[in-house]
Amino acid sequence: MQPDKLIMMANQIATFFQSQPGTGQAESVAAHLNDFWEPRMRQQLAEYVASGGPGLSPLARDAIPHVRVPVE
Amino acid sequence: MKDFILPDDRDMGTPARTGAPVTLTIDGFEITVPEGTSVMRAAAEAGLQIPKLCASDNLEAYGSCRLCVVEIEGRRGTPASCTTPVAEGMAVRTQTPRVKKIRKGVMELYISDHPLDCLTCAANGDCELQDMAGAVGLRDMRYEPGQNHYDPFGIGTLAQGDARARSTGDLGNPDYIPKDDSNPYFTYDPSKCIVCSRCVRACEEVQGTFALTIEGRGFDSRVSAGAALDDFMSSDCVSCGACVQACPTATLQEKSVTELGTPDRSVITTCAYCGVGCSFKAELNGDELVRMVPYKHGKANRGHSCVKGRFAYGYASHKDRILSPMIRDSVDEPWQEVSWDEALTFAADRMRGLQEKYGKRSVGVITSSRCTNEETYLVQKLTRAVFGNNNTDTCARVCHSPTGYGLGQTFGTSAGTQDFDSVAETDVMLLIGANPTDAHPVFASRMKKRLREGAKIIVIDPRRIDLVRSAHIEASHHLALRPGTNVAVVSALAHVIVTEGLMDQEYIRARCDWDEFQDYAEFISDARHSPEATEALTGVPAAELRAAARLFATGGNGAIYYGLGVTEHSQGSTTVMGIANLAMLTGNVGRNGVGVNPLRGQNNVQGACDMGSFPHELPGYRHVKNDDVRDIYEEIWGVPIDSEPGLRIPNMLDAAVAGTFKGLYCQGEDILQSDPDTKHVAAGLAAMECVIVHDLFLNETANYAHVFLPGSTFLEKDGTFTNAERRINRVREVMKPLNGYADWEVTQMLAQAMGADWNYTHPSQIMDEIAATTPSFAGVSYDMLEEKGSVQWPCNEDSPDGMPLMHVDGFMRGKGRFIVTEYVATDEKTGPRFPLLLTTGRILSQYNVGAQTRRTANSEWHDQDLLEIHPNDAELRGITDGQWIKLASRAGETTLRALISERMSPGVVYTTFHHPDTQANVITTDFSDWATNCPEYKVTAVQVSHSNGPTDWQEEYSAQAAQARRILPAAE
Incomplete structure (x- = not known):
């Protein structure tokens, strides 16, 4: 999948959770990704971050350690 | 075919009432009815039918025909039973010599101006005038022929000044008006009209369009559609069929009955168009469908219909239907007709081959929101149990998926909170991003009825839709927001409610x-959410928004109805949450007349979601x-x-x-036409190695398909649909599938070809499996639906009769x-480059991608998509009404004709996607x-400019489509 689309989608999700009160926003973003993103999408996002991940919002980046990345 | 026992189908004469019990006697029989009930209805409840012509139990009493006169002990004269309310101890006689004589006289007068061509009349056998002539024992016609409305060649009486009075020869009858057959589905024959006004009243009271009137006085009285020069087609008539249904004679008559004869059997089923889910009686001769008539005991529609469900069923027998399976190796080849076995084996081998080569998750399905719950359940089961992955989705993805997420997060369920009847107790309707008069017309009629009774409506929509202002409707506030600013507007409403202290604190403390x-409250009270702060962004005047918020919070029962204008946005889910917030803030969830009500697009989109069509959730x-x-499922x-x-x-x-997704089984959905960014969809489909389209027609998606499996219509199968109020309604097989198999059978055969051991022999067994595995459906079975007619989920031990209202105690x-x-x-x-905002939607006569309605006479109302544009925007570009224009965005461009309309706000343009x-x-x-x-x-974001013909893309597209639709002649 095109990385720019995944980045945009991840950033949109992060923008929402950024606005929510309290703590644990990164976990919330990750939970959303785990619940709704198919494994290959999560894997691609993780790979993208591992390769530097320009364009990804800080909160989306913070969420990555909590994202379940499938082991092939 | 299973026998279905009809509930009492008689016309009770006048509407039911609620009130304290009143006991009276009619012809000596004692009967107790609610206060306010008419004598006519009381008699009907006692089993006594008083003759009538102008009365019908879906219309208020009118008292015009005088056929229903009765005598009441201690009262003078012979009152009309339809307009006389019951009273305690009243003693009514319905068959005295005096009233019998009056009735006979009335009938004789009616017949004196009515053609006696009963044998060749289209209403023969289905004519109340005929029935009443029989009921009153009319045996004699003492009036001599004279001035009349029915004899085209009779001279009748001419005014002295009429030139024809001075001429000789056949002058023709000046009182005769020929049939109006301008409407494609029914005729208006004035010569058979008895001026009972039932059609006029149905148009007003049931449909709420006010297209009909009685013009002239006395003998000159005639039914008239629209203004003097209008016929039915050019008038405001929306062809809902209520007048045809109401007409006691052949004056308003379905053309299909004229052509095919009076139907002799009927089957109760559910409409396959929008999410209202109207119940219909399919009336047939043998297996030939003669007409669809709204079913008065249908709890979603209460006997009403719209032009689609009532009349637009001709697609089911359209010549474009594909009845043989077809395959091809690649999409540039023509289709080849093959046997079911060959097609299914071909499809199964390909899908299995793809999974072996590219992995288990390389294939998937799209379930149909137009197919039954049982069919949808099987398609998602196919991917989860046979393909071994969760790659299933449905068209709700592109319409109400944010409703599922938003209401799930806030309330805990993915569905509307009310039944449709609830609107009758609403005081203030808040309508956001929905156009019910076009997209959910039967429900819109119920909204309009309530509005005429005095309820108020606030409309939030960039367009001035009919519910903003139309006959006897005027919205209290129309917030014509800029597309894309829903969240800002909804939050501003909440800001006003919270900062002005209008919220229901007690409710919030108890329930939230x-x-x-x-x-x-802290967040929303911030000044950045105030209407004054957001006005520049949303385009909604702050004072108007404040007034709307105050009305919603303080006006009594507040109900929110919304559509795809809420969900189909980058912040669709956020707006749904905002709507839920508004309802909770004002204490408007958990009783009749209030609630949060998503108006669902397709007939079974609620059901498709319930049945586990989404990739992340099981049923x-x-x-x-x-x-x-x-x-449970394993x-x-x-x-x-x-x-x-x-x-x-x-x-x-x-x-x-x-390159990681290679095979798709797509049932009853046309993603190439309905999904956004067509070029991207086409690229996706073109990259797949096996696309299986299961549909009635070679739709646009089929241009990229390798296997075509013919589908069956809703008339050809058993099953259930679930409408927008969570109502599970039966769909019944009216005729055998033209293609040989119901859709659930085709999915089962595909699963079997892939090695699955599925052996359902009737959809009721699939429902039993759904009930056994899904708590909210635990109590549902076909036997139960036969008995109750329909049920609203959740239906289980806790709510054995279903749940019309949700969240009542919490x-x-x-x-x-x-x-x-x-x-x-x-x-x-x-x-x-792209200074205008385009928004898209539906029109009344067409449905979704138009695959069904385009193949009916509904196209006479809408034969092409038009671009609606405000006069200022048009003038700026030198565009005139009806002109070909080019519509371009960053994604692509197309051409269509312009419709200049002040319904649009400046800066916003609109089109349909039919x-x-x-x-x-x-x-x-x-x-x-x-x-x-x-x-x-x-x-x-779009630009509109002059056009000199179809775009290159349009030409390429139609060439590709023509190429892809070739079918090889069948091998001998």
Whole structure:
């Protein structure tokens, strides 16, 4: 999948959770990704971050350690 | 065919009333009825039918025909029983010599101006005038022929000044008006009219359009559609059929009955168009469908219908239907007709081959929101149990997926909170991003009825839709917002309610999470959410918005109805949460007359969602990650179920372009026409190696298909549909499938070809499996539906009769949850190149991609997509009404004709997506809702300019489509 689309989608999700009160926003973003993103999408996002991940919002980046990345 | 016992189908004469019991005697029989009931209805309840012509139990009494006169002990004269309310101890006689004589006299007068061509009349056998002549024993006609309305050649009486009076020879009858057959579905024959006004009253009271009137006085009285020069087609008539239904004679008559004869049997079933889910009687001779008549005991429609359900069923027997399976190796080849076996083996081998080569998750399905619950359940079961992945999605992805997410988060269920009847107790309706008069017409009629009774409506929509201002309707406030600013407007409403202290604190404390409310109240009270601060952004005047918020919070029962104008945005899910916040703030959830009501687009989109069509959840909205849920299915299906969510439709297409998604089984959905950014969809489909389309017609998606499996219509199968009020309604087989198999059988055969041991012999067995595995359906069975007619889920031990109202004693999730809704502007922005905003939607006569309605006479109302544009925007560009124009966005461009309309706000243009030649979706972008990937159809930055013909893309598209639709002659 095109990385720019995944980045945009991840950033949109992060923008929402950024606005929510309290703590644990990164976990919330990750939970959303785990619940709704198919494994290959999560894997691609993780790979993208591992390769530097320009364009990804800080909160989306913070969420990555909590994202379940499938082991092939 | 199963016998279905009809509830009492008699016309009781006048509407039912509620009130204290009143006891009276009629012909000596004692009967107790509610106060306010008419004598006529009381008699009918006692089993005594008083003759009548102008009365009908869906219309208020009118007292015009005088056929229903009775005598009442102690009262003078012979009152009309339809307009006389019952009184305690009243003694009524319905068959005295005096009233019998009056009735006979009345009938004689009626017949004196009525043609006696009964044997060749289209209403023969279905004519109340005929029935009443028999009932009163009319045996004699003492009036001599004279001035009349029915004899075209009779001279009648001419005014002295009429030139024809001075002429000789056949002058013709000046009182005779020939038939008006301008409407494609019914005729108006004035010569048979008895001026009972039932049609006029039905148009007003039932439909609420006010298209008909009686013009002239006395002998000159005639039914007239629209103004003097109008016929039915050019008038405001919306062809709902209520007048035809109301007409006691052949004056308003379905053309199909004229052509095919009076039907002799009927089957109760459910309409396959919009999410209202109207019940109909399919009336037939043998297996020939003569007409569809709205079923008066249908709880969704209460005997009403619209032009689609009532008349637009001709697609079912259209010549374009494909009845033989077809295959081809690649999409540039013509189709080859083959046997079912060959097609299914071909499809199964390909899908298995793809999985071996590219992995288990390389194939998937799209379930249909037009097919039955049972069929949808089987398609998602196919992917989960046979393909071994969760790659299933449905068209709800592109319409109401944000409703599922938003209401799930706030209330704990993914569905509307009320039944449709609830609107009768609403005081203030808040309508957001929906156009019910076009998209949910039968429900709109019920809204309009309530509005005429004095309820108020606030409309939030960029267009001036009919519910803003039309006959006897005027919205209290129309907030004509800029597309894409829903969250800002909804938050501003909440800001006013909170900062002005208009919220229902007691309700919030009792029903909602108080801490979350505190966070929310602090957030929403910030001045940046005030109407004054957001006015520049939304275009909604602050004072108007404040007034609307005050009305909603203080006007009594407040109900929110919303549609795709809410969901199909980058912030669709956020707006749904904002709507839930508004309802909770004002204490408007959990009783009649209030609630949050998504108006669902397609007939079974609610059902498709309920049945586990989404890639992350099994039936009943239970996430696939939960072991306890998977256990249920693993045990009954005997296979392991993937615990990871699957791909959603846009993700499937992205993955296809990337080369990791290769095969798709698509049932009853045309993603190429209905999904956004057509070029991207086409690229995705073209990249797949096996696309199986299961449909009635060679739709646009089939241009990229390798296997075509013929589908069956809703008339040809048994099953259930679930409408927008969660009502599970039976769909019944009216005739045998023309293609040989119901859709559930085809899916089963495909599963069998792939090695699955499925052996359902009737859809009721599939429902039994659904009930056994899904808690909210635990009590549902076909036997139960036969008995009750319909039921609203949840239906289980806790609510054995279903649940018309949800969240009565508390929210399904426990405490209602306020969620902070920060406005975020969409990335789709206007600029110098694309200065206008395009929003898309539906029109009354056409439905969705038009695959069904385009193949009916409904196209006479709408034969092409038009671009609605405000006069200022048109003038600026030198565009005139009806001119060909080019519509361009960053995604693509197309051409269509302009319709200059002040319904649009300046800066906003609108079109429909019913016609593939226009392909409005080549314009829309692939931006989508943050939570669900629901596409942002409602906001696209565009430019409109002059055109000198179809775009290159349109020409290429139609050439490709023609190429892809070739079918080889069958081998001998």
